[in-house]
Amino acid sequence: MxxxxxxxxxxxxxxxxxxxxxxxxxxxxxxxxxxxxxxxxxxxxxxxxxxxxxxxxxxxxxxxxxxxxxxxxxxxxxxxxxxxxxxxxxxxxxxxxxxxxxxxxxxxxxxxxxxxxxxxxxxxxxxxxxxxKNDVNSAIETASAKMIAKDSLLNTSTSINLTSLEDTEQIANGVTISVSNNKITLSGTSTAAVNFYLKLKRAVTLEQGKAYCLSLQNFANIANSGCVFYPANSQKVISSSWLLSEVSAFKNAVATYTATTSIIIDAIKVAIATDRIVDNACNLQIEQNNKSTAYANPDLIKSSIKPELYQAPDYTMHYLYVSNDYDEDTDGFGVTKFNSILSANDSITDNNYHNRYTIIVAQGTYTNLQDRYAGLSDVGLVSYRGVMMKDYVYYESENIYNPQATIIKWDGATGFDKSTLKSEDIIKKCPFHLDLNVHTHIKGFTFDCKNIRYALHLESGGTGYATNWVVANCIFKWGGRADCVDYADKTTVPVFGCGHSFGEVGLIENCKIIPTHCTIGYQNHDNADNSSFGLHMKTGSNITIRNCDFCGTEIQARTLKGAYSDTPNTVNIEKCINISEVKKMYSAPAERCDWKVTVDGNEVE
CATH class of the missing domain: 2.60.40.3350 (Immunoglobulin-like)
Structure with missing residues (x-):
């Protein structure tokens, strides 16, 4: 029936x-x-x-x-x-x-x-x-992104779908395949063998040593058996043995796979042989699970919970999407879909601990900020130009492990006469500014920038007791302020310009710097306590820089304020390469450098 x-x-x-x-x-x-x-x-x-x-x-x-x-x-x-x-x-x-x-x-x-x-x-x-419809889409996307519970209080065998397919329609060799709201629909008769690749909204990482299960459900027609489904990375299947045909899926069969190394899935391959009738539809699911518990109730999570200790998750994650392909005719435009990170970020007004957002940016080169602020001088401007990162809002490319594919390009000299351009004209411009006391991260972008404040501005302004940020898997093509007449022949504008606060926690991880007019990779300074509340003791900032390539640039830790923490500010540099020099610095009114700096566990004097 x-x-x-x-x-x-x-x-x-x-x-x-x-x-x-x-x-x-x-x-x-x-x-x-x-x-x-x-x-x-x-x-x-x-x-x-x-x-x-x-x-x-x-x-x-x-x-x-x-x-x-x-x-x-x-x-x-x-x-x-x-x-x-x-x-x-x-x-x-x-x-x-x-x-x-x-x-x-x-x-x-x-x-x-x-x-x-x-x-x-x-x-x-x-x-x-x-x-x-938007609620359902949001629920699907939230479930797709949700990690498997690891809490020791739970004995949980889950059935959460890790894959969320992009909406698409493709036609080849007599076959039409489309995806809408994660439902795969096929029609036609194949005139020749054909392979389709259905992209995921966000890539899924299979963790080494863990079992994963592939299943197909909710068929429209149990008489057909024309297709085989493979998890894939781009156009390469993860494993030639990890597949599921309609024939086996009709019998409630599943296919399992255990990753020998961590591996990424960003597409589903659908293979169709010659002369196959493919009028059918189904849902596809990949879950971190084993064969015995998969498929029986795909959306039902079975849990054995200690009720006296367990508390349900107390926050919701919403997803907004950014693409150059979106315009006013796109379904959901201005609500969940935007054509710039800035417009998506500006739309968020109800972000808090209980109500979080992730902005996911499709592949492409984005010049929105460069175009919007071209020729606009920052002289006399109090506020910043760019994306002000918000509390419990997170910023990611669609595949955070492929930063080359999502590029933020901004030459602040655009629209100016370079013969008269000064740094004061572009000093407030930066793709991302840390907006005081926030929890956030930036993952998976290439920043191709110059003639702006910094490649990234991490300034918590002395209000950072609860600030916690991560910058990961990014590439920084940084040209400093090469075209400013007052910076002629100067290469001292850093990639990361940072002002840290008491209690702030930050991580820069798996990033690569490609400098063209720059000798400083990371430069920080401390901030005085500008918060409206106090703690029984002021713990220092804790910044970690891990697995990064500095490509011959410096790291500088600086004390400028003379307001010292009860425990030291720390910069811990771990497994980084191509650092030209690590410097501890201070200037009046400070009388010493209040930073403990270590490189692979060895303290820098």
Whole structure:
């Protein structure tokens, strides 16, 4: 039986809601009524059909094999009060069976508000409501990015899908393949053998020594067997033995793989032989799991939890996407999709510990900042020009292990007469500025920049007790301020210009500097305590620079303020290469350099 779900209301049926409201009973439970259709026609359910409901919220099981009412060509699901105690996206699974044979398994999402249990009304619009398209997409992307739980308090066998496919449509050799909302759809008959490569929204790293499982689900047609699916990196399959055909998948088979070294998946290869009918659709899943627990309930996470100790995750991660290909006609443009990092960042106003964001930038060269600020002098400007990094907002390329593919290019001399350009005209410009007290990271970019403040500006301004930042897997093609008349023949503008605060923690890791007019890679200074609160003691900054190539440039640690920490500021340099010199420096009013600097464990005097 080819069945797909459609959710209808038992109240407000004459209203057109973008987010459908679910009815509330007198006992504060919720009712969802599911009408089942095949080829747009209602499905007649026999009296022998039974239905069961499973659900999780924030990876915690709230319903498991809960019986549902099947009557009048519909399934009525009751969300009991106990299911609604946790707020968040409820991942739902409806299983229809007949004579102990599963007919279909359908998945959907329901958003549960924090204020779901109330006594105001029998039908409370702010209670549980069905997710909009954007909600569902967000939930899928969040689940795709979520790491497997490692907490020792949990005994968890998970079934989280690690792959999230880009929407696409490709046509070749008589076959059309498309992806929409992670659903793969094929049509046609192959006139010759053909391989399609479906890109992931973000690459997945398989960790060395861990088992991973490939499965296919929710087929539209169990009569066809025309395709074979391989996890791949670009156009190279991870392993020729790690594949799954429709034939085996129809039998609920899965394919497992254990990585001998850490390896990246950024695409799915779909291989089709000659003269194959491929009218079908399915979902594909890769999970960190083993064969015994995979596939049975793809969206249901089974957990054995110590309830007296365990607390559910207390934050949500949202994902925004940036691409040069997006424009005003793109679905979701200005909401989840943007054509510049700056516009995506500016759209975020509700970021906090409990409500986090990751901005993911597609491959390409981005000159948005260069174009926007071309010829605009910074003389007299108080604020900075560029992306002000926000608290609990994170910035990543679509493949953080391939920084060459995502380039931020900014020549601050653009639009100026170079014969009169001075550093004061461009001193406030930088691709990223650390905005005081934040938790953030920047991963997977190439910065091809010159004639701006620095390649990266990490300035916490003396308010950094809780500041924690990471810069990783980046390339810095840095030309200093070569075209400023007041910097003629000067090469002292650093790649990383940093002002650190008491208690600040920072990490620069796996980065490479390619200088063209620069002799300083990292240069810092301390800051006085500019915060509005105090601690019982002022711990020093803790900066780590690890596995970086400085390409003949210096590292400088400087004390400028004369306001010393109770414990030393530290710069720990680990396994870095091509550093020309490491310097400890100070100037008045400071009387000493308040930085403990080590290189591979050896202290610098």
């Amino acid at each position: 080819n069945v797909k779900y459609k959710l209808n209301l038992d109240v407000y049926k004459d209203r057109n809601y973008e987010s459908i409201i679910v009815a509330q009973n007198d006992d504060k439970s919720r009712i969802i009524e599911c009408k089942l259709y095949a080829d747009s026609q209602p499905v007649a359910l026999s009296s022998s059909v039974t239905a069961a409901f499973n659900a999780t919220v924030n990876n915690v099981i709230v319903a498991e094999n809960v019986p549902c009412i099947v009557a009048d060509n519909a399934v009525k699901i009751t969300l009991a009060k106990s299911m609604l105690q946790l707020a968040g996206m409820m991942q739902c699974e409806l299983v229809l069976s007949e004579n102990d044979t599963i007919l279909t398994t359908q998945h959907f999402s329901v958003f549960v508000n924090k204020s779901v249990i109330n006594t105001k009304s029998k039908y409370e619009p702010t209670g549980a409501n069905l997710a909009t």
